[in-house]
Amino acid sequence: MTAVSLAVPTSTYYLVLAAVLFGIGAVGVLVRRNPLVLFMCVELMLNAVNLTFVAFADRLGDINGQTAVFFVLVVAAAEVVVGLGIVVSIIRRRPGATADDLNELKG
Amino acid sequence: MIAQAGEFVGPDVGWWALSPLLVLVGGALFLLVAGAVTPPWPKSAYAVTTTLIAAGAAVLAVIQWQQIRDDGPSLLVGDAIAYDQTSVFFTVTICASVGLVALLSDDFLRRHALDGPEFYALYLVAATGGIVMASANDLIVLFLGVETLSLALYVLAAADRRRTKSQESGLKYFVLGGFSSACLLYGIALVYGATGSTNISGMVEYLQATVPLDRQDALMLAGIALLMVGLGFKVAAAPFHVWTPDVYQGAPSPVSAFMASAGKVAAFGAIVRVLVVGLPFYRDDWRPVVWVLAVASMVIGSVLAVVQHDIKRLLAYSSISHAGFVLVGIEAAAHQAGGAELGRGIPSVGVYLLAYSVMVIGSFGVVAIASRSDDEATTLDSFRGFASRRPALAVAFTVFLLAQAGVPFTSGFIAKFGVIQAAVEERSYAIAVIAMVASVIAAFLYLRIIVSMWMGDADADVGDVALAGAGRSRTWSGSMAIGLAALFTIAIGVVPGWLLEAADSITGYASR
Numbered sequence: 208m209t210a211v212s213l214a215v216p217t218s219t220y221y222l223v224l225a226a227v228l229f230g231i232g233a234v235g236v237l238v239r240r241n242p243l244v245l246f247m248c249v250e251l252m253l254n255a256v257n258l259t260f261v262a263f264a265d266r267l268g269d270i271n272g273q274t275a276v277f278f279v280l281v282v283a284a285a286e287v288v289v290g291l292g293i294v295v296s297i298i299r300r301r302p303g304a305t306a307d308d309l310n311e312l313k314g
Numbered sequence: 315m316i317a318q319a320g321e322f323v324g325p326d327v328g329w330w331a332l333s334p335l336l337v338l339v340g341g342a343l344f345l346l347v348a349g350a351v352t353p354p355w356p357k358s359a360y361a362v363t364t365t366l367i368a369a370g371a372a373v374l375a376v377i378q379w380q381q382i383r384d385d386g387p388s389l390l391v392g393d394a395i396a397y398d399q400t401s402v403f404f405t406v407t408i409c410a411s412v413g414l415v416a417l418l419s420d421d422f423l424r425r426h427a428l429d430g431p432e433f434y435a436l437y438l439v440a441a442t443g444g445i446v447m448a449s450a451n452d453l454i455v456l457f458l459g460v461e462t463l464s465l466a467l468y469v470l471a472a473a474d475r476r477r478t479k480s481q482e483s484g485l486k487y488f489v490l491g492g493f494s495s496a497c498l499l500y501g502i503a504l505v506y507g508a509t510g511s512t513n514i515s516g517m518v519e520y521l522q523a524t525v526p527l528d529r530q531d532a533l534m535l536a537g538i539a540l541l542m543v544g545l546g547f548k549v550a551a552a553p554f555h556v557w558t559p560d561v562y563q564g565a566p567s568p569v570s571a572f573m574a575s576a577g578k579v580a581a582f583g584a585i586v587r588v589l590v591v592g593l594p595f596y597r598d599d600w601r602p603v604v605w606v607l608a609v610a611s612m613v614i615g616s617v618l619a620v621v622q623h624d625i626k627r628l629l630a631y632s633s634i635s636h637a638g639f640v641l642v643g644i645e646a647a648a649h650q651a652g653g654a655e656l657g658r659g660i661p662s663v664g665v666y667l668l669a670y671s672v673m674v675i676g677s678f679g680v681v682a683i684a685s686r687s688d689d690e691a692t693t694l695d696s697f698r699g700f701a702s703r704r705p706a707l708a709v710a711f712t713v714f715l716l717a718q719a720g721v722p723f724t725s726g727f728i729a730k731f732g733v734i735q736a737a738v739e740e741r742s743y744a745i746a747v748i749a750m751v752a753s754v755i756a757a758f759l760y761l762r763i764i765v766s767m768w769m770g771d772a773d774a775d776v777g778d779v780a781l782a783g784a785g786r787s788r789t790w791s792g793s794m795a796i797g798l799a800a801l802f803t804i805a806i807g808v809v810p811g812w813l814l815e816a817a818d819s820i821t822g823y824a825s826r
Contacts, residue, residue: 233496246489252500253495256499259507272506275503275506278454279457285465290488293484300481
């Protein structure tokens with residue numbers, strides 16, 4: 208008689224985890240100042256969504272949620288390419304620039 | 315038997331129906347490959363090629379329009395793409411924007427030593443993404459379209475490597491755009507969790523078959539809220555508009571024109587697909603939100619535009635206010651979403667977007683020519699006495715500004731009248747009144763520019779520097795784009811019948 212008191216993780220656990228990760232990413236975009244960190248926060252949000260898709264696919268017993276993840280991965284990779292390109296072109300002209308230094312445009 | 319089961323049967327693609335997309339993508343690839351392996355092309359050749367590609371796609375779309383009118387709409391590629399008159403109307407609008415913007419870019423890019431096939435290839439790729447957004451029948455496909463458009467726009471915004479402002483605008487756009495895309499995607503995931511499908515037809519069928527009590531409303535409403543945040547960012551509706559002024563000001567002027575026209579058209583196409591086609595069962599939940607977004611955009615856009623000193627920022631705020639007007643049309647359509655009679659909402663949105671695209675491209679086109687070679691002479695002061703220096707451009711600019719103000723006998727009047735009429739027909743009197751008040755406030759700021767152009771004395775310093783730097787536009791392409799835009803703006807204002815008639819038929823959506 209093994210009294211297993213550990214709850215078996217259900218898809219709800221993963222959904223909550225994904226929501227927390229998404230929240231961390233969203234707050235990070237709003238409060239952090241380093242362009243690279245901003246960028247990682249956006250990636251964190253996208254990957255939280257991937258986790259959500261997989262959890263729902265598991266719950267619904269439907270393969271489409273898992274295929275969606277592949278599309279999102281490709282998009283995230285493309286976004287990294289473009290984002291890093293923009294960051295590099297800024298840092299090259301203004302080493303050590305943070306989001307606060309980018310303040311030429313306002314009114 | 316085993317062989318039969320193992321055989322993969324791909325979905326029916328429908329190559330003919332996808333031909334405008336294929337022409338645009340093929341054109342982009344052609345420009346990139348041919349541009350890389352050949353020596354620099356002669357003056358204007360890239361721009362003319364791009365315009366021809368866009369025109370070819372538009373012609374194919376017009377042929378399809380006739381065909382759909384005869385044969386009815388259908389779904390393509392495993393129900394992922396909708397092939398109906400709505401998508402074709404948006405396709406034509408986006409192709410027209412690309413053609414005009416390519417002509418504008420020609421002179422501008424050469425003046426800034428940025429000439430090359432990359433800009434034009436990115437325009438074409440962005441247009442493809444925009445068309446996919448406006449014709450998606452699957453939320454994942456819609457997301458792919460959003461990203462195809464957005465990634466191209468981030469690069470375009472940051473493309474002027476010599477101006478730090480351009481890079482700053484690119485980074486700001488990238489971070490906020492990535493944020494909004496993630497929100498949109500999370501919304502898609504939650505709606506998928508609630509309905510078991512990312513396909514719009516699948517969602518509608520599920521919701522139709524399920525009694526309201528069995529629906530997972532909490533997930534669904536959270537998903538709809540996130541979808542609206544994501545789409546609100548993309549159309550630059552207040553309160554999700556904060557990136558717009560910075561990005562429009564910093565980006566090269568033709569790119570701002572492209573973002574304000576094709577970018578906005580595509581985002582509204584996506585809103586129509588997601589909300590009106592995909593979520594009619596929740597229309598009473600999302601309609602008030604659209605109402606608030608519309609009113610906030612119109613008021614904030616118009617009021618803040620009045621206090622701007624930079625013409626590109628001013629046009630950015632005015633584009634926020636125009637987004638509000640388009641949302642008035644969406645709000646009107648929401649009353650009838652999912653019903654048999656769809657009302658005037660969506661047709662008025664289509665007309666508004668086409669008219670607005672053309673006039674905003676013209677406006678930014680004039681700014682692109684008038685600004686000096688560093689794209690900096692965009693303060694309102696540098697337009698004082700503009701008419702005495704460049705009379706023809708000043709006349710065109712006056713036409714565009716009057717159209718944006720909604721003066722009769724311009725396309726802007728037809729557009730604004732259409733959305734307000736649609737709102738009144740659905741008894742949304744409050745929003746109609748607010749729209750009229752906002753358009754009066756906005757008219758003041760357009761008139762302010764017109765007055766300073768025609769009555770103001772040229773400020774010796776600003777004026778002469780601006781003139782010397784810009785010189786006469788030495789090419790026909792920019793002038794031709796502005797001329798065509800002005801002609802269209804007036805022609806629609808005087809003879810609007812055919813466009814309204816065409817737009818009236820864009821209420822039939824493809825469904826299973």
